[in-house]
Amino acid sequence: MPDDISLSLKAQLALQKAGFDYTRSLGQNFLFDEELLEKIAALGGADEGVNVLEIGPGAGLLTAVMAKRKANVLAVEVDRSLESVLGSVLSDMRNVKIVFADALKTDLGALVRETFASDDYVICANLPYYITADFLIKAVTAEPLARSITLMLQKEAAQRVLSKPGEEGWCALSALVSFYCEGETLLDVPRSAFTPVPHVDSALIRLTPKCERVVPDALSRRFTGFIKSAFAMRRKTLQNNISSSYNIPKERIAQALTSAGKDPKTRGEALTLEELGRVFLTLKEIYEQTDGKEGKT
Ligand code: SAM
Numbered sequence: 001m002p003d004d005i006s007l008s009l010k011a012q013l014a015l016q017k018a019g020f021d022y023t024r025s026l027g028q029n030f031l032f033d034e035e036l037l038e039k040i041a042a043l044g045g046a047d048e049g050v051n052v053l054e055i056g057p058g059a060g061l062l063t064a065v066m067a068k069r070k071a072n073v074l075a076v077e078v079d080r081s082l083e084s085v086l087g088s089v090l091s092d093m094r095n096v097k098i099v100f101a102d103a104l105k106t107d108l109g110a111l112v113r114e115t116f117a118s119d120d121y122v123i124c125a126n127l128p129y130y131i132t133a134d135f136l137i138k139a140v141t142a143e144p145l146a147r148s149i150t151l152m153l154q155k156e157a158a159q160r161v162l163s164k165p166g167e168e169g170w171c172a173l174s175a176l177v178s179f180y181c182e183g184e185t186l187l188d189v190p191r192s193a194f195t196p197v198p199h200v201d202s203a204l205i206r207l208t209p210k211c212e213r214v215v216p217d218a219l220s221r222r223f224t225g226f227i228k229s230a231f232a233m234r235r236k237t238l239q240n241n242i243s244s245s246y247n248i249p250k251e252r253i254a255q256a257l258t259s260a261g262k263d264p265k266t267r268g269e270a271l272t273l274e275e276l277g278r279v280f281l282t283l284k285e286i287y288e289q290t291d292g293k294e295g296k297t
Contacts, residue, residue, distance in 0.1 A: 027128025044124030044150035172231035214277030232269035
């Protein structure tokens with residue numbers, strides 16, 4: 001392929017040559033607008049010498065843009081039929097490693113450490129939409145944790161993930177994400193920017209790890225289990241949800257809620273993250289008495 005054609009054209013020709021068919025169930029909506037991709041790479045912090053983990057490189061355009069900015073890119077792609085396309089688009093780029101695997105089934109922290117010999121990295125990706133919730137949980141609880149997580153999500157999903165207590169979207173996922181990270185919306189991206197055009201618009205968000213969390217680091221895993229339990233059944237009270245998840249008598253939970261300043265009939269979604277933290281910390285002794293279970297998730 002000639003060297004002087006645009007990256008975007010190079011990718012489209014490579015896709016054509018490979019006879020590539022977009023698979024909807026894999027969330028394959030690609031971006032070919034190089035100006036937009038530059039913006040995403042810049043907002044994602046893909047700068048010279050920065051280690052970047054990308055999920056789903058697709059035809060490799062965002063990957064190539066980040067590599068041209070001299071970032072070191074590790075990209076995990078599940079679809080092997082993109083191998084020749086990625087090989088062609090990224091052929092002359094040494095600072096790129098592609099791993100063909102399911103990102104949800106991969107120990108991403110270990111892969112990052114093995115690839116970069118460092119714990120310092122950022123995540124920047126145009127995420128396949130169907131893995132949004134699972135990937136977010138994986139990313140914010142990863143060891144090592146990324147310095148920043150910049151993701152293109154469906155607009156509604158982005159709003160839900162970043163929703164605050166008292167808002168309609170406040171749910172286990174937003175509570176969990178906000179336990180680990182601060183979040184912000186960086187860009188709104190219309191559906192017309194993607195090929196094929198999806199049914200919904202998108203938004204680019206950035207999550208940045210919090211320095212201080214509402215419960216001590218050593219209890220983080222248990223607290224994430226507690227959050228999932230607290231929101232498990234939206235119509236049930238927090239007391240009922242926690243009681244059935246942890247098999248603890250309701251009266252004891254009512255007592256803990258009261259001593260944390262909450263009404264025992266409160267629902268999980270009515271609590272702020274700080275309040276959830278306070279209730280959890282009050283209940284900690286009870287968890288220890290019951291073998292420190294992390295709750296059903
Ligand atoms: N980065 C490209 C772009 O911006 O044009 C493609 C983004 S497309 C929205 C999502 C990509 O994620 C697709 O290439 C798809 O094959 C890949 N993918 C889907 N599920 C995946 C998974 N579980 N693990 C890794 N990659 C996945």
